[in-house]
Amino acid sequence: MKRFLDLADFTRDQIQDLLALAQSLQDKPQPRALAGKILGLVFFNPSLRTLASFQAGMARLGGSSFVITPGQGTWALETRQNAIMNGAAAEHIREGIPVLASYCDALGVRAFADGKSLQADMNESLFRMIDALCDKPLINMESAMNHPCQALADWRTMDELKVPARAKFVLSWVYHPRALPLAVPSATLKMAAMRGMDVTVLRPEGFALPRETMDEARRAAAQAGGSVTETAERASALAGADVLYAKEWGTTTYYGDFEADSRLRADLSDWCVRERWFADAAPNAKLMHCLPVRRNVAVADEVLDGPRSVVKREAFNRLAVQMAVLHRMLS
Ligand code: CP
Secondary structure, three states, X not given: OOEEOXXXXXXXXXXXXXXXXXXXXXXXXXXXXOOOOEEEEEEOOOOOHHXXXXXXXXXXXXXXEEEEOEOOOEOOEEOOOOOOOOXXXXXXXXXXXXXXXXXXXXXXXXXXXXXXXXXXXXXXXXXXXXXXXXXXXXXXXXXXXXXXXXXHHHHHHHHHOOOOOOOEEEEEEOOOOOOOOOHHHHHHHHHHHHOOOEEEEEOOOOOOOOHHHHHHHHHHHHHHOOEEEEEOXXXXXXXXXXXXXXXXXXXXXXXXXXXXXXXXXXXXXXXXXXXXXXXXXXXXXXXXXXXXXXXXXXXXXXXXXXXXXXXXXXXXXXXXXXXHHHHHXXX
């Protein structure tokens, strides 16, 4: 495996194979499998889970890693094509990425959406450039529109919980004080569709996911025997749900317009997941969230601290599935 950029690049059999390897590495640790191998980790944006789990996973397999946080102890890196570099950035990724790649056996990169142009972010302009510059195996640790490591961990979490393939999976927009990227909701939607689930995207008006993303998910669901619908009606969406996946994201109608986004979300603070959301509609539904989560803003304490929350399991599974990805790439 030379690239782990999008779960959709893999067949269901290949995904099952990675999940089986994750289980095998958990049951029978291989502490020397990646001895002498080095993983480079470049974080243009903050992280807790991704940073710690990749370093821990590499160490558990006998390898080592280095972390670069551009602009924080290292040179700030310019990412714009043909930039006149008279600002803060001292170095361009055109040099920075190949140089870093030359020091390691695989590179992981986190580079969030620019958040200005939906088309540019949908095109993954920055990550495509990084991909072209990196001659070593490359891992997407969250790009503008994707987070395949999180999606694979979430697939594993549902398998562990014995959530059936045809279960009802509700991806629900939840409140956040400001717009967040579309990477996790897009990756989650496609993952659930590929898993063959009956997916409902629940979101207020103005927050529909991009049509191309919905279409891609519908095609994946059709192939896997599932379905994809969307609605702004919470009661009908939650009726019979097996999983509620909560996620915050920004407006797509006024993408990049901070003030329009703020106006749209001003009256939506009741989109905080509470126990009463489940009540009779979905009493046994699990609550998933990729973390970090703002307590009592996106999800209430009573839900996060109750038995339906599996958020810490999802986070643990990041380590398990990323070890499988690293093993496939480097062993
Ligand atoms: N879910 C996730 O990617 O967490 P971090 O942003 O902390 O890495």
